[in-house]
Amino acid sequence: MENAKKQGTFIRILNGIERIGNKLPDPFMLFVYLAVLVMIASFIFSQFNAAVIHPGTGENLAIQNLLSGAGLQFILTSMLENFTGFAPLGLVLAMMLGIGLADKVGLLETAIKKSVLKAPKAIITYAIVFVGIMGNIASDAATILIPPLAAMVFYRIGRHPLAGLAAGFASAGAGFTANLLIVGTDALLSGISTEAAKILDPSIVVTPVDNWYFNIVSVFVLTLVGGLITEKIIEPKLGTYKGEAVEADIGEEHPKASKGLRNAAIAGLLYLGVLLALILLPDSPLRNEEGGMIPSPFLSGIVPIILIFFLVLGVAYGKTTGAIKQISDISKYMTESIKDLAGYIVLIFAAAQFIAYFTWSNIGTWIAVNGAEFLTSINLTGITVIIGYSVFTALLNFLITSGSAKWALEAPVFVPLFMQLGYHPAFTQVAYRVADSSTNIITPLNPYFIVVLSFMRQYDPKAGLGTLISLMIPYSVIFFITWIILILIFFYAGIPFGPGITPYL
Template sequence: MTKKSGIEKFLNFIEKAGNALPHPATLFFLFALLIVLLSGVVSFFEISVIHPGDGSVIQPVNLLSREGIDLILTKMVTNFTSFAPLGTVLVALLGIGVAEGSGLIGVVLRMIVLSSPPRLLTFVIVSAGVLSNTASEVGYVLLVPLAAIIFQSAGRSPLAGLAAAFAGVSGGYSANLLLGTIDPLLAGLSEEAARIIDPDYEVNPACNYYFMAVSTFLIAVLGTLVTERIVEPILGKSDLQTSDSEKINNLTPDEKKGLKYALATLVVLTALLLISIVPENGLLRGADGSLLKSPFLNGIVALVFLSAAVLGIAYGIGAGTIKSDSDVMKGMSKSMETLGSYIVLVFFAAQFVAYFNWTNLGLISAVKGAEGLKTVISAFGIENKVMMAMLVMVPFILLSAVINLVMGSASAKWAIMAPVFIPMLMLVGYSPEFTQLAYRIGDSVTNIISPMMSYFALIVAFIQRYQSQAGIGTVISIMLPYSIVFLIGWILFLFAWILLELPIGPGVSLFYGQV
């Protein structure tokens, strides 16, 4: 029997620890129950804090009291239906469901990869992986196995192609040139958390767009370098032959026709959008003529829905995949079918967040945590906010990365972490959007080595096509260089962004209270 190495033992421990965790929905139920019990304990000991804004005394609310039980029973339905991330995700996915169901997204991915020059093949595959995040599982199901076939056809290791695509799809999960379903989902959770401190605070789904759009190129470059300089030399060239069933077919005449229809529609939509936002009196500008607090930014989810749906319909009509309104509705329905477990999770998450807000435990823990954080910062003797940001955010990124190893759902983790860290860092002077951005970096970089990631088992199955004895350790050993390089590269990139004090999204500053 071969003796296991220290790394293998550690990875086995991570896998067992993650498998031992209850379902995320059960976790939220237990957390909600814990909040109810804690509210009674904290109320009994009369723990309170001074509100940093208005100087009022913040006392805990006991949910074990008559008033507390009344709140729990009478607000259960509205907690769920008014939970910010629920509607935004459902609406965005309806449009993306049409684009995916018509075949538009899959054909675009094939076209990008097939038309790329050999020298740029790796870069194109990693980039396509990042861009595929707009439609979630398409990248995992279509692009990852496709990239392996393409590399094999080029005489390169199929595992290297698979790794490059997986690195883009999962390791670059937060980066994108387009807004995806994760943007409104996380923004909704961040908004709920920010309102613990500021009841009127709004977090726009595009709040991290500038940083994440540029990060698309960063991840593409880093993924290319790791693939060609580290992973591929280790794996070597392929000596496997590509079977006819595995060959990638060129686009059919119908698919080309569909793309022409979609391109013409995209030109029209872009023209209409520019006409609506470029002039100072444009329809999608705010009443004062600015883009801040405008229908364009506030309605970004609706625009994602409409654009994806219209482009999907245009492609479907041209390609013949949409012949009636029933086909459009089927695409929407199919996208909703995948959300059953998400809706269950949201029900319990909504109760947890509501209880946390009602009890004032979020504000109390935020004030106490901020006081402790200020003590730590003052111990380092750093007064500059920019330098403090580096000191504060790096440990937070690392914490997010470690938690991701045992809890795969990005939204589930953020629903737990946001009510604590967003208010705490707001009190230190950092915007909720900045905290969310740091979380997204940590959450992304360890996706590719986390056995808890929902598509990890699928990646293992893809690798076993080419290496029958492969397992979880094989995937992690191949993907670990990406994870390390992405983490270091993204943190350094964030440092540069902080030093330049650039906005991270439209009208969004790194610091709380600034625009």
């Protein structure tokens, strides 16, 4: 009875979170309201002659009133530039031209299926977690594809199918930010970080590779941790599966899929070989004037380099399987992938205006300087403030689930604030990413909850929201703790988070 009461309380808390979250406006309108709020705040601040000393230039910056004549001129004349000049827009669109082509011709789906279905039984759990984490190459598609595949594999080898589903959903959702490759998420977040950093220092650029080393280590650490959670916590909790199931329909494999994967791998290796040769050339144009790589044209041009890499893979696979019959098919698939980003493009239009108003009004600088002074006055400037911020973001994920929208909301405030404390924007970005990913799988507002729940009910018709969340909580909590420990190791050991990126500016 007491256990039922506790479960009832837990479910009521989750239902309450869901109700509050559902009352939040659509992300596009959220940024519109925030832009209006900045306008009103700028008017109020200006009436009190609020000002701040710019930490970089020493200039006295007054809060500029967006509701004044000059403010109205800025709003009207900068609107298009705010949108088209917003750093994440071009980065993400360019990345998706390549990744989208690889996805639309079927390469990513085939690679995921073969990785999961062909994995040896002895390492199947770890293979599923690894593929789930790497699945964010295909963005949210991994969350739909991997859980039912994993459940089916577990069911076929006599293990509890819900344990496989849990491993698949947890790794694809909670491990979303980690990858061995540079993917669309890196381009998106780094672009927003750059825009936020420009509030204080227009010269700072956060590149898509600035968290790469941390992400690489995260893949292997989380693969081990996720596998152990599945085998030591989830499977014992579920016990022996005694039900019957209707296996998920994963579709028939293309007869030339294996050949397509082989040819894509060969083409990819040839491309990387040519790239390596260019880097090793004497006086290589991809290295800096001193012959080094940090910084270098190679790192500055990493997005087009990755774009071409995925184009090479996608064309090789598509030509082999027949998905690409003529040159025009390539642009057709690229167009389809950009269509999928329509919602993101609309959201960015509103987010870009909010950030531009925040910057022009000088409110962002005012908050950063005064916030830093406050934290310094209470002696809260060390690594604890970064960990505290990460916990805050993890909790905020229960109300705002869109990673890009949430970072566009948080970055203009926290990136300049932590820059004032001496922290690099890419380091703040790491603290955001681990928190956002960890709690993706336990927020009831996750749009894929219902989809995964439907997969669960193929094996357990009585499964409900509480069942799914109870399976996800161990992954969410342990992944977050593991990531925080990993951040601390990188921080205290002086390990760079990406090429040339340390915690401090």
